[in-house]
Each structure stands twice: as structure tokens, then as C-alpha cells.
Amino acid sequence: DVKVTQSSRYLVKRTGEKVFLECVQDMDHENMFWYRQDPGLGLRLIYFSYDVKMKEKGDIPEGYSVSREKKERFSLILESASTNQTSMYLCASSFRTRTSGRDGHEQYFGPGTRLTVT
């Protein structure tokens, strides 16, 4: 079974703090994604990575950065947390069809981290 794990299920941070959200997958997937989930808005892509040290901005990258030093780990960083970043954060991973030859259409999701910034 594919396993995507996230470091925390619940997190409470203060405004201005630097926040690290960690995601680890065990299926040797090339692609990794960070989404933000808000009621009525569905999931919105923050950043994704298609290889180690490679990253691309998604639809809402402002206020976030990412790091991918190892293939299995993808970190989301809030440089200076603000209250409007209170949300559910979901990590996902998939194969990269072009390089692996395997079907990359299915994304596998972690359980999510509910972040509250006060």
C-alpha cells in the first residue's frame, strides 16, 4: 500500500512564526504536491515538485516556500505565518509518467495537517 505521511495532524502557531510542514512518501514517486483545502474552495495547489531540488509554483504560492532535498520528502514552509494561512494542508504524490513510464494520473494523499494561526 502506498503511504503518504504528514508530520502533524493538528498544529497551532502564532502570527509571525516560521512553520514547517513535512510530508514523506514511500512509493518512490517522482511528483509531490502541496495543496491547501478551504470550505467552498476545494483544494488549491500551492507548490509541486517533479524531482529532487526541483519545484514549480502552483496557483497560490504567495507566503509559502518548499524544499525537496530527498526524493521521498517534501516540506512546505510558511516563512512568517499569518491568520489567513489557517487551513487544512494536504500533501500528495504520484509517478511522473514521462520519466518513469508508469501511470502518474492517480495522486495519493496524506491525512492532512490542520493548521491554526492565532
Added chain:
Amino acid sequence: AQSVTQLDSQVPVFEEAPVELRCNYSSSVSVYLFWYVQYPNQGLQLLLKYLSGSTLVKGINGFEAEFNKSQTSFHLRKPSVHISDTAEYFCAVSFSGGYNKLIFGAGTRLAVHP
């Protein structure tokens, strides 16, 4: 630009009744289509996907969906729902050559009542 619209934010239904969750998309290129389900306090799980071939796709837990290219729709159906189907359902699209990035709809909350 591509977009996904889920036409109902909430769908209440009685147990053993049929249900349809509606999804429309907008795209100028060929798409791949997905339905994901999110049970309370969990991540998303793939229900079914359309990549090519037959327009009627069967998924897990008795769900199916039909791809209608002319109406740009991908509605999800189940002939008889159970209490355990209570969850949030997300329709999503991706595009060839786009690193398999997904664009999600806003979600439909299905509430099954006894």
C-alpha cells in the same frame, strides 16, 4: 483556462436512494477526469478515473461516472447509497503534459440519512 464546477455544494439523501453528484469542466484541451472522496478527518481517496476508452467508468464502493464530452460533464452516480457513503466528494481534472497536476472543484458534501 481550465476549471471545474461542482453544481451542488450539499446533497442530502435517504439511505438506499439513488444519488447523482454533478460535475462540469471547462477546457480547450483533452482532459483526464477523476472523482475523489474524503471521509471525515482523512485525506482524499480515488473513487474512479477516466483516462480514455469507454465513457462509463466504474469505481470502488459501487460508484460509477459517465464522461460526456459534448456536455463537458462527468457526473458521479450510485444506485443505492449507504450511511457509510456520507463524505465530501471532489471532482478533478488534469491535462496531458501538465505534470499530472489536478484542478479540483469546490466539493459536494453528501449526507446520507437513515
